[in-house]
Amino acid sequence: MTAADDSGSGGWSDSESRQDADSAGTVGRDRLRADRVGPESSADTAVAVEGLSKRFGSGPDATTAVDGVSLTVDRGAIVGLLGPNGAGKTTLVKSILGMVLPDEGTVRIDGIDARERPRAAYSRVDALLEGARNDYWRLTVRENLRYFATVSGVDPDSVAARHDRLLDRLDLSDHADVAVRDLSRGMKQKVSLASVLAGGADVVFLDEPTLGLDVESARTLQTELRRLAADEGLTVVLSSHNMDVVETVCDRVVIMSDGRIVADDAVDALLGGDDTHEVHVASADFDPPLLDDLRERLDLTVVPLEEGARIEATVDSDGLYALMAQLRTEDVTLDRVRTVEPDLEDVFVDVTAEGPQR
Amino acid sequence: MSTEGLDDGVVPRRASYAQLAKQVLYREYLIFVRYPANAVGGIVIALFFFGVLFYGGEMVAGRALTDSLAGIIVGYFLWTLSVGAYSSISNDIGSEVQWGTLERHVMTPFGFAPVALCKGAAKVVRTFLTSALILAVMLALTDTTLQVPVVTVVVIAGFSIVSVLGLGFAAGGITVLYKQVGNWLNLLQFGFVVLISAPVFELGWTRLLPLAHGSALLQRAMIDGTRLWEFAPADLALLVGVAVGYLAFGYVVFQYATRRARRLGVLGDY
Structure with a gap:
């Protein structure tokens, strides 16, 4: 048997x-x-x-x-x-x-x-x-x-x-x-x-x-x-x-x-496959009127620096192009640009805090 | 590292119950020889208790003990066998939980209960070997002579402890369900002394209890030299019936208890 x-x-x-x-x-x-x-x-x-x-x-x-x-x-x-x-x-x-x-x-x-x-x-x-x-x-x-x-x-x-x-x-x-x-x-x-x-x-x-x-x-x-x-x-x-x-x-x-x-969901999708990017841009040229203008149009966090400021924005591809175009138009010199890739830990913390199904 | 497929086109064959039994027995042997302290410790403790019984009894009872020594040795031999059989399954489950291997025996396509029974039987084989060694030392220690017709002793002692294996099966199931109760159930093994020395001639119904009838037959085999074929068929039938009955009882309790443990989500939680 x-x-x-x-x-x-x-x-x-x-x-x-x-x-x-x-x-x-x-x-x-x-x-x-x-x-x-x-x-x-x-x-x-x-x-x-x-x-x-x-x-x-x-x-x-x-x-x-x-x-x-x-x-x-x-x-x-x-x-x-x-x-x-x-x-x-x-x-x-x-x-x-x-x-x-x-x-x-x-x-x-x-x-x-x-x-x-x-x-x-x-x-x-x-x-x-x-x-x-x-x-x-x-x-x-x-x-x-x-x-x-x-x-x-x-x-x-x-x-x-x-x-x-x-x-x-x-x-x-x-x-x-x-x-x-x-x-x-x-x-x-x-x-x-x-x-x-x-x-x-x-x-x-x-x-x-x-x-x-x-x-x-x-x-x-x-x-x-x-x-x-x-x-x-x-x-x-x-x-x-x-x-x-x-x-x-x-x-x-x-x-x-x-x-x-x-x-x-697929790992890639959870990690931002929905075409959103978090970008950090630091510049000594950020002045209050420009920052106010950007705040009105973007989901934006402003971190003051010794010289100027750093903006942290979550944008899609079109938003990123628009942001960069505006900064160019305003003649802003980019001191540092960083794209922040979300990791699974970030997603995990967000999702378990939110609760509903993604 | 290899880059070829793991199975490389070879289709695995299903294992039979005989192969399962062989592997379980072999594993039992390996564990036995690779945990020498456990193996030797069990034998030493059993002999120590016998030494206390023998020398202590000799001091207290003197010749009265010597006259009944053969019976005591046979009973003690059966008791060591019984303790091994009774605790085999519950102890094994405890060890598997400790080693993190219980779940793999629950998921087996053979079924948890058949595998647990197989492992219990393997431990009984092991216990037979250690008890035989203990018997030899007891005989040498007391300068006593007994008849040991191997086939008769193995068959009668084997069926006798199958009934205890059934109780152990039930105890194993209850241990899965109520972990703390398991330790108390181990105390029941001292009650086997009563069963082994049950007055089966005066109280016939006690033959239906585990060990009692088998113990009486074993005494006749090892002291009087009665061979297996010289026993009355009714005696042998009762021996087998009691063994099968208690084993079936233990199996049912084990199945019920493990199913309830799965429902409560406590399987493997120790």
């Missing part, structure tokens, strides 16, 4: 087994994807969440951790999940993974309803939820990979070559037979990621995957995540407080606050 054949409590039905395992007992991804498309998702949707809510407690003490969240994650996408502490990120991720049973809503993984067929739904999903301690430190790197591949429902011998390549890519080959406890923190983190990928999961949830890594190790891991998504179609949902990592790695960002999604 294989993992796919089991039909125990909460397990797979016979029809489920027939659907998900071919006669050779192999895991055929493309065929599974074609079979698994559900009504709420397209063939390119890896994760589909619809109206998910979770409350803890009852009566006046009840807390709504997740409040009617809906989102989809496309196959091969890397989606960042951000939010302040208590925003509901962990509850949402655990609800998607089946570790928390939601009160309302549905979760589909590869088109499979996770509540109706949990084992089938999670057969291609893995997660790194606890930072570095996601594997057995007394076991070697390779022993961890073989063990967790098996627990993920995959014959470890059939993925031995995958493990070799995975270790190679993550620069762990020389340490394959070393106990994890004897590795540096950065390497432990990479072993955690390797063990999550050991079973060939299509969808992985990563919580603070670069926590504690040095700059070089963090870059290696980020590069590898992007490559796995691009080359292998790996779908990643990444939760982190490190905005730089999210900005660098993710295609899209979902921001949560008070149990709701308050922003869900």
Whole structure:
């Protein structure tokens, strides 16, 4: 009997087994994807969440951790999940993974309803939820990979070559037979990621995957995540407080606050893809009448300097051209011009303060 | 770094339950040999308690203890087995939470309960080995001779502690749900002494309790030399029935408790 054949409590039905395992007992991804498309998702949707809510407690003490969240994650996408502490990120991720049973809503993984067929739904999903301690430190790197591949429902011998390549890519080959406890923190983190990928999961949830890594190790891991998504179609949902990592790695960002999604957009769009620019212009030639004139036409902040002033304006492209034209007409000598690129942290602070969906 | 695809066109095969059992057993072996202090410590503590029991009892009871020594050794052997089986699942869950690996066992396509049972069974195998060592030292220490028909002892002791494994399964589930209660549940293992020495001949119904009937059969096997095929079929059927019954009970409690823990959102919170 294989993992796919089991039909125990909460397990797979016979029809489920027939659907998900071919006669050779192999895991055929493309065929599974074609079979698994559900009504709420397209063939390119890896994760589909619809109206998910979770409350803890009852009566006046009840807390709504997740409040009617809906989102989809496309196959091969890397989606960042951000939010302040208590925003509901962990509850949402655990609800998607089946570790928390939601009160309302549905979760589909590869088109499979996770509540109706949990084992089938999670057969291609893995997660790194606890930072570095996601594997057995007394076991070697390779022993961890073989063990967790098996627990993920995959014959470890059939993925031995995958493990070799995975270790190679993550620069762990020389340490394959070393106990994890004897590795540096950065390497432990990479072993955690390797063990999550050991079973060939299509969808992985990563919580603070670069926590504690040095700059070089963090870059290696980020590069590898992007490559796995691009080359292998790996779908990643990444939760982190490190905005730089999210900005660098993710295609899209979902921001949560008070149990709701308050922003869900491509990273570029969140960072100002709406054609707005913040420019800072300093000049000794700014006089009060000119500044008054500019204030009337622009959303402007004036910072007095020892000589002259600095104006800080948020304008679109046309506004920027107009501003520069006016400064030229007024014969203003530009001492310093700086374009301020918003980073994800700015967006995060703005969005979580505002609340409504972007 | 390699630039080729990870799978390189190779399609992974599904793992069977046999492969899961093999990997779980192998992991148990690796953890056992790589945490030598834990392994040796457990054996030393068990022998220390037996030493206190034996030498203390000898001082107090003298010959009366010596006359019943064989029974005490068999009972103590079964008790060490039972303690290992009972605490295997709840202790394992506690360790997995500490190591941050519990969630990965919850998400497995094999199902959490079957994997937990598999891991509990692996620990029972380990406990058999350590208890066999403890038995050998006890016999040497007391200069006592017992019959150890291996097949008979393994089968009877095995089924006896399956019933305790069922209780441990239930305790593991309750531990997932109510973390603090788990420590108190561990105290129940001292109640196994009562079960092992239950008066099954005087009170027949006690045979339905975990360990009681198995303990009586084990005494007959190791003291009287009764072989497995020499027991009455009804005795063996009762042994198997009690084992399966308590295991099924534990499995149901575990499933219910873990489901409730998921509903309350406390799975993995320690």
